[in-house]
Structures are given as C-alpha cells and as structure tokens.
Amino acid sequence: MKQSSICPRFEKAVALLSHRWTALIIYQLLSGPKRFCTIESSIAISGKVLSERLKELEHHGIVKRKVFPETPVRIEYSLTEKGLAFAPVLKEIEEWSQTWMSIEE
Amino acid sequence: MKQSSICPRFEKAVALLSHRWTALIIYQLLSGPKRFCTIESSIAISGKVLSERLKELEHHGIVKRKVFPETPVRIEYSLTEKGLAFAPVLKEIEEWSQTWMSIEE
C-alpha cells in the first residue's frame, strides 16, 4: 500500500523542483527579467525544454511573460510575487552547497 | 554558446534535487533512521528507484547505511551530518509551499 502522509502542497513544491532546470531558471530570474535567448544561453538547457519549463512556471503563477511588440519581437520573463518568494529556498540550497558539496567527482 | 557562470557546487546541489524522490527521501529520514520497506511504503516510489536513490545519496555522503545481521536482515538508512544540514532547505520549501502552493489542479 503506497500511502503518502506528506502534505500535498509540499509534495507539489518538491515535484516542481524535481523537474530538471526549474530551480536554475528561477535562480536566473531572481536577478531581474530575462529574455528567452538570455536564459537559454546562461544555462545549458535546450530551447525545447526551456519553453516547456517557462510554460509550466507561468501556469503555476511563478513566472510572468511580457511581450514587447518591437521588431524583432522581444519577450521578457520575470518572477511574480510567488516566484520571488522562492528566493529563500534557493538561498538555503546555495548555503548548503557551499558548506557541503564538493566540486570533484 | 552554452556557458554557465553559476557556481558548480550550487549546480550540483540543484541537480541532486532535480532527481525525482530525492528530497522526499531526505525528508522522511529527517524524522530518524528508516528501513528500506518503510521508506518504500511512505512515498509512492518503486523499489528499483529507491535503491538507486539510496545508493546515490550514500555516494554523496548524505545517507548512511547500517546493516543489522539479524534475521531477517535489517538495514537502516539514516542521514549523515551533511544530510541533516539539508533540513533548512526542506523547511524553506515547506514554508513556501504552505504560503503559495494551492492544492487544486
């Protein structure tokens, strides 16, 4: 019997983080709005997966998408309040990694 | 050009979390040592993936494995100091999820 007595909100948050790149995308956006191609070249993600992740994050209300009808079109992705509230999580991961994670291997 | 200017320790920590179940396994072990079958039934993970994750976490020095040569054999998994230090990360995820994550959808 597979029963989970774990809080479903917590499980959902963990599931979100367990998608590759999600945390790094939020991390990149913490320093301000970014364009698709900027995010794409700042982490080793493929365009396909980046567009999937951005849709997913937008759907969860973590990221918002703003279209500037210039030429060529410019689209900026930024964090919502919900996304900004994620900062402490990333800060703790960063602190833990500085103390405990080794570079080798 | 795919360059990452992100700290490799941070990237490694995020990569670890981006493996499904990793965070939930650590979360389960925060409340004390647990056996294989106990973890297996407390989250919806398959035995195969659980044994992979435990090996991975052991390899990273986050989890330790102790064999009790009783009969039938009993094996306990527990967190190392490195694993226990991960608690604040999970606590922040939990807090974020309580405030921002909705149950529906």
Next chain:
DNA sequence: AAACTAACTTACATAAAGTAACCAAAGGGG
C-alpha cells in the same frame, strides 16, 4: 520441503529530456 520475509536486481515498457532541423512574424535590402 514449501512458504515467508527483507532487500534488492533484472527485463521490459513508458515518460521525460536532448538534438537538430524547421517554422512564423516582422522588418530590410535590392
């Protein structure tokens, strides 16, 4: 000896992610 238990492992199936090529809209140049 047959059945049971814990902790795995193996073989096979499906889902997620990576790669590379292609597409659409909005100019710009000739």
Next chain:
DNA sequence: CCCCTTTGGTTACTTTATGTAAGTTAGTTT
C-alpha cells in the same frame, strides 16, 4: 516582390530516466 535576418518558438527523432512486475538471495518459520 523575393530573399535575408532575428526572436521565440515547434516538430521529429534519439537517448536517458522512471515505472512495473517478476525473479533472486539468505535465513526462518511451518
């Protein structure tokens, strides 16, 4: 008008990760 460029994608196909179910090993109970 036709061809070229740019951004922000999508599509088709391959590889990797995860899921499912059955099998394995070692010792125990019936």
